[in-house]
Amino acid sequence: MKRTLYLSLTALILLTITWVLGFRMNVTPSLPYGIYRFTAGPIAPECLASFCLKSEFTTLARERGYLAVGSCPSGLRPLLKQVAGLPGDVIGFQDGLIVLNDQILANTAMAVSDSQGRPLPASPLKTGVIPQGQALMLAQRSDSFDSRYFGLVPLDDLQWVKPILTFN
Numbered sequence: 001m002k003r004t005l006y007l008s009l010t011a012l013i014l015l016t017i018t019w020v021l022g023f024r025m026n027v028t029p030s031l032p033y034g035i036y037r038f039t040a041g042p043i044a045p046e047c048l049a050s051f052c053l054k055s056e057f058t059t060l061a062r063e064r065g066y067l068a069v070g071s072c073p074s075g076l077r078p079l080l081k082q083v084a085g086l087p088g089d090v091i092g093f094q095d096g097l098i099v100l101n102d103q104i105l106a107n108t109a110m111a112v113s114d115s116q117g118r119p120l121p122a123s124p125l126k127t128g129v130i131p132q133g134q135a136l137m138l139a140q141r142s143d144s145f146d147s148r149y150f151g152l153v154p155l156d157d158l159q160w161v162k163p164i165l166t167f168n
Helices: 002-020 057-064
Strands: 023-026 033-038 048-051 079-085 090-094 097-100 134-138 159-167
Touching: 023 159, 033 048, 048 134, 079 097, 097 134
Parallel strands: none
Antiparallel strands: 023 033, 033 159, 048 079, 048 159, 079 134, 090 097
């Protein structure tokens, strides 16, 4: 009994310390599974960032189970995505894929229904220049819940993360 209590308290203390130090575990398939850490650094394409969904899509994400319960103000888990586009980049579409600065982005076809056949709302993404203070956030998988479905994300909402230990 004492040993179990001691091990439980030790595990709780270690989890609390790692949380305070900015370590997080990714358990979703949008990016490689593993341990990530919040970090500071310049905004750049292909950086990874964590953010809370703040839009009418929080209701959709909650009702359909796209995001689990988590630490965001909405009560949902933060998303972890890759920065695909920044202010000044030009978004377009070709053959159902996103085109960024005249480059077709792989795995960016927008589905009309989710994996359970439920219709998805029309994408809020529009052809044009990404405005100041916004970013296009995408995953490395074609079936991920990302900017294709909830639109651009405010740069101020992004917390940069660095992979520490990942695996597929």
